[in-house]
Amino acid sequence: MKTRLKLSLTLLTGLLAAGCASTPEEGAGDGRWGDGEQREQAAGRDGGEAGAAAEGAAASASAAARRFGFAGQDYEEALEEEEGLLHKRTIYFEFDSDAIPQEYEEVLAAHAAFMSEHEEAEVILEGHTDARGSREYNLGLGRRRAESVHDFLELEGAPADRIEVVSFGEERPAAHGGDEQAWQQNRRVEILYSGVDR
Amino acid sequence: MTMRRLTALLLALALWPAAAGAVLTIEITEGVTGARPIAVVPFGHPPDVRPNADLAQVVATDLARSGRFSPMPRRELPAQPERGGAMDMEQWRLAGQDHVLVGQVDRGTDGLVIRTQLMDPYREEQVFGYRFQVPQSGLRRLGHRLADRVYEAVLDRRGAFSTSMAYVRTERETGDEPRYILAVADADGRNEQVILDSSQPLMSPAWSPDGRRVAYVSFEGGRPGLWIQTVTSGSRERIGPASESRSAPAFSPDGRYLAWTRQDGENTDIYITDLKRGGEPVRLTRHWAIDTEPAWLPGGEGLIFTSDRAGSPQLYEVDLDDRARPVSNPERITFEGNYNASADVAPDGRHVALVHRNNNGFRIAVLDRERGGLQVVAETTMGESPSFAPNGDMILYAAERSGRGVLESVSSDGRARQRLGMDIGNVREPAWSPFDALTRN
Numbered sequence: 001m002k003t004r005l006k007l008s009l010t011l012l013t014g015l016l017a018a019g020c021a022s023t024p025e026e027g028a029g030d031g032r033w034g035d036g037e038q039r040e041q042a043a044g045r046d047g048g049e050a051g052a053a054a055e056g057a058a059a060s061a062s063a064a065a066r067r068f069g070f071a072g073q074d075y076e077e078a079l080e081e082e083e084g085l086l087h088k089r090t091i092y093f094e095f096d097s098d099a100i101p102q103e104y105e106e107v108l109a110a111h112a113a114f115m116s117e118h119e120e121a122e123v124i125l126e127g128h129t130d131a132r133g134s135r136e137y138n139l140g141l142g143r144r145r146a147e148s149v150h151d152f153l154e155l156e157g158a159p160a161d162r163i164e165v166v167s168f169g170e171e172r173p174a175a176h177g178g179d180e181q182a183w184q185q186n187r188r189v190e191i192l193y194s195g196v197d198r
Numbered sequence: 199m200t201m202r203r204l205t206a207l208l209l210a211l212a213l214w215p216a217a218a219g220a221v222l223t224i225e226i227t228e229g230v231t232g233a234r235p236i237a238v239v240p241f242g243h244p245p246d247v248r249p250n251a252d253l254a255q256v257v258a259t260d261l262a263r264s265g266r267f268s269p270m271p272r273r274e275l276p277a278q279p280e281r282g283g284a285m286d287m288e289q290w291r292l293a294g295q296d297h298v299l300v301g302q303v304d305r306g307t308d309g310l311v312i313r314t315q316l317m318d319p320y321r322e323e324q325v326f327g328y329r330f331q332v333p334q335s336g337l338r339r340l341g342h343r344l345a346d347r348v349y350e351a352v353l354d355r356r357g358a359f360s361t362s363m364a365y366v367r368t369e370r371e372t373g374d375e376p377r378y379i380l381a382v383a384d385a386d387g388r389n390e391q392v393i394l395d396s397s398q399p400l401m402s403p404a405w406s407p408d409g410r411r412v413a414y415v416s417f418e419g420g421r422p423g424l425w426i427q428t429v430t431s432g433s434r435e436r437i438g439p440a441s442e443s444r445s446a447p448a449f450s451p452d453g454r455y456l457a458w459t460r461q462d463g464e465n466t467d468i469y470i471t472d473l474k475r476g477g478e479p480v481r482l483t484r485h486w487a488i489d490t491e492p493a494w495l496p497g498g499e500g501l502i503f504t505s506d507r508a509g510s511p512q513l514y515e516v517d518l519d520d521r522a523r524p525v526s527n528p529e530r531i532t533f534e535g536n537y538n539a540s541a542d543v544a545p546d547g548r549h550v551a552l553v554h555r556n557n558n559g560f561r562i563a564v565l566d567r568e569r570g571g572l573q574v575v576a577e578t579t580m581g582e583s584p585s586f587a588p589n590g591d592m593i594l595y596a597a598e599r600s601g602r603g604v605l606e607s608v609s610s611d612g613r614a615r616q617r618l619g620m621d622i623g624n625v626r627e628p629a630w631s632p633f634d635a636l637t638r639n
Contacts, residue, residue, distance in 0.1 A: 131598075136459065137488060137504055143464075144466075165463075167443065172399060173372050175372060
């Protein structure tokens with residue numbers, strides 16, 4: 001199971017790399033458009049096909065900004081927009097699992113797009129677990145969850161060199177209590193942005 | 199011990215004024231059958247001498263905690279002799295007492311003088327007699343030493359009452375200003391001494407075999423890191439670079455090596471550092487699974503650790519050569535249930551305390567390495583961090599009661615269980631010290 005997952009991740013990474021290599025030079029800037037006109041043009045296209053388009057990676061990033069609703073907002077503004085996907089910076093997990101629930105895929109895709117557009121964005125992924133079982137083993141579990149989010153972000157195009165991963169195991173619970181309600185809130189990965197969350 | 203007797207003991211404890219600075223109190227949660235009856239008679243003293251601790255109470259409580267003795271409740275004592283020669287032996291035989299401890303506290307040239315005798319009313323003879331001289335402040339500790347002497351004289355096994363423990367406790371863990379406290383205390387939970395106070399999590403205290411230092415994990419700097427601290431001086435050093443995530447420290451039995459866990463990318467593996475020679479750590483495990491919680495065998499000939507390489511956490515064992523390098527592939531040693539973790543090896547090298555999950559929660563259990571059987575010794579729902587006494591006769595562990603972290607101890611056979619309840623905060627991760635730990639100058 002684990003091996004198969006790794007294999008498919010490797011395959012995907014390879015495909016992404018191949019896609020980037022084939023994009024034209026002019027698209028390889030810092031991921032931001034200079035003016036509103038071009039941004040609107042990009043927005044007309046489906047974000048998912050942008051990688052194959054002539055405008056390349058830059059167009060895809062900007063299309064992503066439209067798609068995820070942070071186009072035209074600066075760094076802090078986008079992260080603090082309460083209605084936005086980026087405002088969701090906690091991913092919750094099932095018991096004893098490091099699989100990212102489907103409902104968070106869109107959220108993480110938005111973060112990946114945001115990170116590639118904003119070079120100032122440096123992120124720490126903090127993995128946490130509920131209080132059950134061994135503390136040291138839970139430190140490992142929290143790490144696994146954070147790495148799982150890390151992999152997802154990377155596959156969505158977020159720059160890996162600006163993502164740090166750390167586990168707190170069960171040492172920093174979000175909620176206190178010995179029932180499923182508290183445990184559920186504690187099984188999480190927190191996405192912490194430089195300048196905003198820390 | 200009958201329930202009535204337990205209640206009496208509990209009441210006696212409640213009536214005894216708490217020593218200054220005491221944080222933990224003892225509650226007896228389960229009784230024992232087949233424990234040895236002993237009468238610990240209150241020590242006499244002249245009216246102008248005021249001992250600040252009830253020696254007999256300290257001794258009786260220690261002996262009761264072990265599960266191997268059943269001290270007679272004070273109010274049932276048929277008499278209160280201060281000397282063996284003043285005893286009516288038949289009276290004590292009729293009371294069913296195998297042993298009677300008597301003594302007096304008196305003023306000495308420098309502090310207090312304590313004379314004490316352990317009597318055998320059946321043989322009508324003295325088992326031992328001692329004279330101690332201590333400062334007033336040393337009375338309680340003397341009580342633990344005296345309990346050790348009784349334990350040794352009657353059972354021919356070394357007592358572990360005058361030892362210490364390290365543990366972590368928290369205040370406001372989920373609030374804005376959490377406090378994590380690393381402390382050492384006497385093995386009965388008294389005389390807490392804070393050795394580190396942090397706003398970042400602290401975890402996994404582990405004693406050096408000479409009982410002078412404690413290794414632990416601190417999250418200062420934003421990630422788990424290893425530290426070794428001398429208890430008496432408070433001086434501390436980081437083991438490894440601040441950029442690495444390290445945890446789960448465990449000193450080798452000779453104190454030369456430190457086994458620990460490193461998280462690197464998706465890998466959580468065990469390494470061993472040579473504390474004497476330094477140099478690069480030796481990597482012990484190489485697996486995508488979580489490998490952690492190393493625990494040394496008493497001769498240093500192997501390590502037991504937790505790994506989920508088979509899908510759920512189980513214990514594995516790997517052999518080491520005399521330079522602490524792995525010489526075998528890890529072999530699985532637990533097969534009952536889908537969760538066995540947090541090993542602590544008894545001094546006999548044969549028994550391993552661990553956390554075992556069954557349908558009702560996380561229990562404290564003991565594995566027999568020779569016969570392979572697993573015995574649950576404490577029916578906890580959230581049991582954690584078992585730690586053997588240095589004589590192997592008792593196990594300290596953390597549990598959750600009414601939403602609070604508490605420490606409990608259980609005799610290794612599971613017959614006697616006691617709670618060391620805290621007044622404030624959550625307490626957890628107890629680590630029982632070796633014999634002769636040095637916690638005070």
